[in-house]
Amino acid sequence: MNEDELADIAKWVHDARKPLNRISMQAEMVKMALNGEIPIEKATLALDKIIHSTKDCSQTLTHMMEAIGGSSAE
């Protein structure tokens, strides 16, 4: 793997990390809601955002696979 390819992968990894970090934070929101520390509706909202972020992450990984191998990430 050459340096350019490595740089590309680093970028994809960065893009995939972003939704993962969001998922982690939203999971904290769910925990807080379940503990009664914030309104329970916030948990629903957070879970929606988690689902959204997993799709983002999956999409990023698919793009990465397409970019580096031309194959599907499925």
Add this chain to the structure above:
Amino acid sequence: MLTVLLVDDDPEFSEVACTIIEFLGHEVLTACNLAEAREWLTKETFDHVLLDFMLPDGSGAHLFEELNELPKQPRITLITGHPSVKSIIKGLCGPNIDYLVKPIQREDIEAVLSTKKKPSPTPEPKIKKHFGHLIGESASMAELYKLISRVSRTKANVMLLGESGAGKEVVAAAIHAASQSDGPYIATNCGAFSKELIGSELFGHEKGAFTGAVGKKEGVFEQAEGGTLFLDEITEMPIDMQPNLLRVLENKVVIRLGGTKTIPVNCRVVSATNRKMEEIAESKVLREDIYFRLAVFPITIPPLRERREDIALLATYFVDEFNKDNGTHFKWEESQLDTLTAYDWPGNVRELRHFVHRAGIMSDPESSEIELPKTIESPFAKKQSTTSSLAAGRTIEDVEKELIYATLEKVNGNKTLAAEMLGISTKTLYNRLHAYGDLSKDDS
């Protein structure tokens, strides 16, 4: 409550982080780039800045200088989503700057914003423990360290000679530590077992070897496999058990009591006695052949009065230990350390340690001042004088008394030897001691 500035370009992260920070009872303002952050800094005063390392208009680190120039410098926590730059960020950290790596949990935010002062890192102990055990920077201790270092590189058996309380067991542990052997350090006291039990203690026994031997037992030689066996008070070992010990030392195998199988053993034997070498030879408490097996490398541990420069160091160490155990904050005054240094400590380091603990218990725990008793007295020390022995104004009787006690101490209390050294009969010596009230009738 803190006022926090959160600088991050991910609005979703910022939103959740704000919820958490507000829930923790703090006030939070947000910025999504350096420019916005700079603007906030001109308008508000912050206690803490949570700063993303990579922002659209530059690195969070670019804000350091401006933050440092503020009249009230906030604490800074750098945030990164790139574990790969962790080491760079670590390098930027200081007493006022720390970092978090995404994904972040609520507890992480809670920890960095905690108003409780982080426990200051335990200060490096000022007092160095050589080989992890020994304290002292005097020339005689430096010599001891040299010997320990040399012998630790070999497998030689060591005999430690030194007065009671001088630290023989600590030196044995230091030798073990310096040897970096794989096996354990096992210590036993040869004077603590009856003639019947010492064989079992040293060599182990098989089930049913004697009445009460309900199971088999490994002896200390087996337990110390690959390590160090410390035999304290070796000269108190019954003489008729010594041939068995010799056999183990020579053949490097043990046979458990009641057993027939030979078990190979491999450990360094460090033995100790408070008798002097000449006394060991004269009194025949140790067989000569055993002596030469055990004392391949004899080490004499200096008494505390021969390394007075270490007394202050040891006293400080003991008071620090006392403070740690009891939540006190006692400190020595220079004059107190001078008093301790002037004293002879016939009970050596052990006596000093007990003295410091006793003084600690007697002192007001709310104060930092240690109350020293007017005179330093202990069962070992009551006849000791810290003043020069031959000053005009003292009576002959007084000086004679001091000479008698000094001689007795020199010969470890052996009255026959002391009388001989003093040039008086044993009877006269006993009479004098009676007169001083130092002998019970049974002793005479």
